[in-house]
Amino acid sequence: MKVPREVGKHTRDKVYSENDPYLPPKGKGLVGVVICKDCTSVYHNKKWFLDAKMYKEKKGLKNVNWVICPACKKTKENVPNGVVKLKGDFLKQHKDEIMNLIHNEDARSKKYNPLKRIMKIQDKGGEVEVHTTSAKLAQRIGSILFKAYSGEVEYKKHENAKFMRVEWRR
Numbered sequence: 627m628k629v630p631r632e633v634g635k636h637t638r639d640k641v642y643s644e645n646d647p648y649l650p651p652k653g654k655g656l657v658g659v660v661i662c663k664d665c666t667s668v669y670h671n672k673k674w675f676l677d678a679k680m681y682k683e684k685k686g687l688k689n690v691n692w693v694i695c696p697a698c699k700k701t702k703e704n705v706p707n708g709v710v711k712l713k714g715d716f717l718k719q720h721k722d723e724i725m726n727l728i729h730n731e732d733a734r735s736k737k738y739n740p741l742k743r744i745m746k747i748q749d750k751g752g753e754v755e756v757h758t759t760s761a762k763l764a765q766r767i768g769s770i771l772f773k774a775y776s777g778e779v780e781y782k783k784h785e786n787a788k789f790m791r792v793e794w795r796r
């Protein structure tokens with residue numbers, strides 16, 4: 627029997643949002659009412675919110691600045707900050723359940739910060755690839771899968787880049 631392991635977990639705390647070219651420079655927030663025309667996220671007090679009520683309130687205002695938020699921009703340009711690869715027989719047998727868990731984490735994450743979310747899921751049968759707009763979210767998905775189902779998980783942070791590659795196998 628294989629011993630469950632979580633390789634590279636020590637790098638967990640070293641993922642920062644600094645040097646992300648998709649985010650405005652620190653201290654320089656966007657001005658006015660800013661709404662993403664793709665995902666309806668609203669920029670308010672230097673933070674993005676994915677909130678139907680807030681969107682409804684703000685979208686009718688006269689001075690709305692319709693933009694594409696950093697997460698939608700990354701999605702359009704296909705520039706993920708994290709890739710989680712899932713594979714193994716256990717995955718094939720429990721795919722619905724596993725994907726549910728991942729979707730729940732995506733919902734939780736984007737409610738807290740709409741810039742941290744899943745941008746694409748590629749299901750290749752025996753292998754699934756989840757692309758995220760955030761290295762931390764990729765890391766978190768790996769960690770959640772490992773906690774829920776054990777198996778093997780490996781984290782590879784690319785040096786000098788805000789990018790995390792995670793592989794979970796069972």
Ligand SMILES: [Zn+2]
Nearest residue numbers: 662665695698
């Ligand atoms: Zn958006």
